[in-house]
Amino acid sequence: MFSELTRDRFRRFKKIKRAYYSLWILGVAFAISLFSEFVANDKPLYLRYQGRSYFPALFFYSGQTFGGRYKTEADYLALKRNEEFQKKGIMIFPIIPHGPLHSYLDMEDNPPHPPSGTHWLGTDSVARDVLARLIYGFRICMVFSLLLMLMGAILGIVIGGIQGYLGGTVDIVVQRLIEIWSSLPFLYVVILVGSVYGRSFILLLLIMAIFQWIGLSYYMRGEFYRIKNMTYVKAAKALGIGPVRIFFRQILPNALTPLITIMPFTVVLGITALTALDFLGFGLPPPAPSWGELLGQGLKSLYAPWIAISTVSALFTTLLLATFTGEGVREAFDPKSEYRIE
Amino acid sequence: MNREPLLEVEDLTVCFDTDEGTVEVTDKVSFEIFPGEIFGLVGESGCGKTVTALALLKLLPKPGSRIISGRSFFDGKDILSLSSEELRHVRGKDISMIFQEPAAALNPLLTVRSQLMECFEYHESHGNKEEMVLDLLHRVGFPDPERNVSSFPHELSGGMLQRVMIAMALLMQPTLIIADEPTTALDVTVQAQILELLVEMQREMGTSILLITHNLSLIAQYANRLAVMYAGRIVEKSDLESFLSNCLHPYTHGLLEALPDLRAERPELHPIQGQVPQPKDYEEGCRFRERCKYAFERCIEKPDLFVHGDGQEVACFLHDKEAQ
């Protein structure tokens, strides 16, 4: 399915241990974070009460289900402390029995609390568990970046590809439009649109994607121009194969190569951008567990260094691993290492 | 003929490191070049002739290749064991090289004059350098040197560029020029001009030329002696007259037959069946065995170069006189 060329490159990538392991670690961490609700949650995974099974992590149960008075979601932590329940019921919590949004205000000192047996990385200034927030925040970061990359790629490929393939007037006109578009001040647009329509994950993603694709379109345009003149494309034309088919089946697969080398760095970019926006307060709306927000808190509460330290470490490690992966990919795809004996 | 050879290559074996492991690209290549002669090294692409030439001046890419064994005696010294400092004095001065693609071998950012003058920085010379350059350009037939010496490579044609390369190769009056496919990238009319020029240099200055090519007709016209390479090995060595009247190795025979003969009314084409093997698939035994009409049981072994008459050697069991 994959061409020999691709398999060669993958083999080379595997040989670069630093990159290969980074990718594995990131991959595994991402996979785990996708199931954050099963890793860190203030709701138990499994609850047995009066002979019946419940899965609070997945489903909503009102307090009345368990003999409480209110129809709002049951307070599982209170339930845990209930003596009656302790005798008759079973609760299985995930490894980190804290959620990212729950404020543990009934602890002894004032928040932020330093790391302890219950809260491994302490709590932030509103008494939310830092570790849980980091884990959920990781998921948000990665999903955001990957989606951003995907959307940027689709737009970049289509527009850049059309520019390169058709050339001529179409290329010039679109190019000028792109130049105008890219001179829009990105940050102001984000702030503006955010204040008009309210901030949200989707909105942020859309706005960033609209600016992101430009860089890739330059690459794609160049690649399409280059490949368009390759002999095998001329051969396809001479065989009577139509232009649409040539675009998608002859040129596009060959043009995607720079895309793969850019991918890891786009992820890095996405994470940094989102974190920066959140830090400034223009990103995701509270109480979303984002790293930028944590960083902001960390800066304000330097007397509680665990917030800043843990967030910075997480950020640093993630970006480092992604960069290693990116370097590995770039090296594996380096055409200079593909040589022949003459 | 009791002349001392100018260059004596002995058992040159080169290996390349590829993704699939180490492959041996040349296998105990040996030949001699005498002063003032044109020696042809013939073979198709992939046979190892260019690698041999590059190895002689230690120009092989590093990392990625190694000279496993072999010696190359020039002027009494083994070049392959010289230090890089000493080697630098040999290159360009005693032995110089002409490459196949003149446009690729010249720096696109330097004028012809700059490139030629650059040679003087590394080797001693006496006299007016500017004059020497112009004089040499005249001699190699470079059109209108006074004006064109200030041109950049992209402004000149292939033939002109090749003349510049030859001028560069001749500047220090070397005793040996290695010409690696010097005319393959040029038209047939220009090819004739360039080769005549090389022959002239040989006559006037007594330079020896190692002419590497896949074109047997060129060798037939211009060389004094030749060696044929196939799959990393020398399969035949001969002087030219003997070669043309009686070529020995089945491969060489096949090559000659494959050339359409312009003298015939309707030239016929006789292809050699099969394909040249890849270095990673090289056998120990005779590497031409699979394609050879005359192969027999013994060919599974590696044939040495058997002597056949005066001045001819062939690596083929058909000519192993002792066995017969």
Next chain:
Amino acid sequence: MNLLETKRLNAFFPVRGGILHKVTAYVKAVNDVTLKVGEGEIVSIVGESGCGKSTLGLSALGLVPVTSGEVFLANNPIDTRRPGSWKPFRKDFQIIFQDPFTSLNPRHTVYRILSEPLLVHKVFTKKTVKDGIANLLEQVGLSPDYMQRFPHAFSGGQRQRLAIARSIGIRPKLIVCDEVVSAVDVSVQAQIIQLLMDLRKEMGLALLFITHDLSLVKAISDRVYVMYLGKILESEPTQDLFKNPQHPYTEALLNSIPTLDRSRRPQILKGEVPSPVNLPTGCIFRGRCSYAQERCGERHPDLLRRNNGLVACYFPF
């Protein structure tokens, strides 16, 4: 019937210069060329690099823009201003390119490369195409086991075979062979040519064979056109060209080829090919011709019928 015919075909490429990229001159790659190829004929176009022979082949098939002149495919006039007008003829008029290393898409398997034209032109259906490809591969001397391999696993000669298989699968009537053996070794050249000849006998193909190698021309062609700087200087049946060349350039070309006959040394044709942008006035070969006279400086001679062929010279042999 003439399968392919051109009348006064011109393909000029503009040269731009200056800050505003204005057109300063034209490279007249194909300059007033009239030629024809009949059914089942092998016609060669021979000339040195830069003479425009490849451009001629490409422009006749509409793969390179035509500036002016007429093109007829199977007696149908083509509207050379519209690239789409060649489309109905793609099936019957094929081309094989020079460089075997770039004419096959490196990311496609052999199966995909060969099946695409077969399916597009409905020669086979999705069900029958696999057998069709197996047959094609055998026809060109390759094993059907190679179907799932990628181009880079093959040598130059094998790739040219693949390119040939790709073109003959749709049963064309004429194939333009653009320097198809220039990039492969001598021993392989003979194989490829042999293959083309066999296929031609089987299928009744016509070939427009573009090359710089005169010995190949002599071996296979019925007729030859000699090209220089975009113009046809001579056109003859093959035997006549080699026995009695009429144009000084043809003679010079024949004399500069090295042969195995050591008594016949290649002769030098002095000078260089002039720049195709600034063509000399008068006969384009004048600057290098040993027989040039005053008349040659006035105007480039027309291509006129003489003996068995055509020659553009005021003083032919």
